[in-house]
Amino acid sequence: MKSIQISKYGGSDVVDINNDAPIPRVSTDKVLVEVKASGVNPVDWKIREGYFQQMVPLQFPATLGTDFSGVIKELEQNVSTNFNIGDEVYGQASLLSGGSGSFAELALTNIKSIAVKPKTLNHIEASSLPLVGASTWQGLVDNIGLSKNQKILIHGGAGGIGTIAIQLAKHLGAYVGTTVKSEDKEFVKQLGADEIVDYTTQNFDDILHDYDAAFDTVGGETYKKSFKVLKNNGTIVSMLEQPDSNLMNQYGVKAIFQFTETTSERLTKLVQWIDQNNVKVNVEKTFPLSETAKALDYQKDNHPRGKVVITI
Template sequence: MKAAQISEYGKDVVRINKNVEIPDLLPGKVIVKVHAAGVNPIDWKITEGYMSQAISDNFPLTVGDDFAGTVEYVGEGVTQYDIDDKVYGSAGIRMGGSGAIAEYLSTEPKLIAKMPEKASDEEAAALPLTGVSAVDVIYNKIKLKKGQQILIHGGSGGIGSMAIQIAKHMGAYVATTARKDKAQYLEKLGADEIIDYKDEVFEEILKDYDAVFDTVGGDTYKRSFKVLKKGGVIVSMLGQPDTELMNKYQVNAIGQFTQTNSDSLKKLAELFDAGAIKVNIDRFFPLDEAAEALKYQRDNSVKGKVVIEIN
């Protein structure tokens, strides 16, 4: 089979290997025929060695986390899925999978769920990491309620675009930061207020917010504490909780590390099938251009998601 692999860490090291063996069927796992794979920033970061401490350097490594496909084989002890079930989820090597940007993959049942009934393969492949991150933060970490105000940084990105839609579905007032040229797209997602982070200072405009969801990090994260009311909550995808600022502003700061799981994927599928969320696919790539797909994700301000079409 074909797979997008790396044999060393570095920039632009992804190659298509046309002679990869289909992963072995092990007890407790499933083999999936992949139809599409979603591209996330974590994918190119892994190829450049950012996660080398957490990943075995057993090269070559197949890259990619998110996918949609059809169950081809079911390992001993697996009762949740049958052959020909359409599933989506994660098969990243950092979670024990075989890598998603390939014609076939191996993964664990706890990392997948049945695809949304109304989603195409490409839409389903674009959902897992970004959608699960948004679901976990909005529902579980922030516990957002109807009528509350939330600021979502990086609204046009994969996670931000999901978070805006989920927050609006819950009846919140949503402000977001993004580039001016993304305004129309963000309005369609449901954002109530769009702040151009290049020309406007968000902490001078927004006050007494209940929550901030930060997908940017750095100075943006630190400035965001000024936006919150006492007792508010800030969750960051990138920054560790700053206890000094947390105490100064009397708010709760939480760091987010997303772990894809079946329960969150099921909730995500429900939201998609109910029409509460949609996926914007910025650009499609064929499997043979997987390296270009990762580079495009790395070097551009992507509006939504990048998807690789495989089978």
């Protein structure tokens, strides 16, 4: 089978196509999926460049890729599972979570990391969702507990997570403020954003006030300035920054660092919400499997509106 692999950490020059990669073998808790499409996330080029080698060192050659949508090809006989051969599923197959890598024609994935694909989405759209969808659900529902009439600031509203987070926050009945570049203002307005700040010309912390929560996918100074926007007893969840005790004490804000866990439970809840509410999934650009190196660089060097997807 074809698989996109690296034999050492580095840039796009270390990415190779293996036309004869071995087919992964199923086990009691893992199924084999025929991958139809694979979403590209920042974590994918970071894995390529060795960001996580201290935490989870790769065994080379290693197949890249995290998110996917596809069809179950094989599962171990006599295993009790809700899935069957031929089921359309979406989820994760990252090496970091015990999978075999999703940038391949076939991928091994843990049963606890997949769910039945949303019926209202095609494979390209569904493959863009697992990480950003689970991150959004974990952040807004599980960590913040966002409820009706609360105000939430969502940074990077036109990005992969932001586009889903705005729609979920509106579904929960919240008032949504977001930061985007000028050309994305109309796009996030159509997604439901109530208050839009152009971060290229405006300081959001001078404009937005008395928010109940913030969801940060940017980090750095943006994270620090977000405390100023929040009410006393407000909550900030960051995908990048560890809680800053000085800022927490200064503003009376609860801070949470979120490491996303893409579970079947969260993926299933996402499906129910998506299929019932006409959720918009924006895929900015697709690449064939043979151009995965270009796809990773595009994700790294640009700020895609929504997601980048590899078609297989």
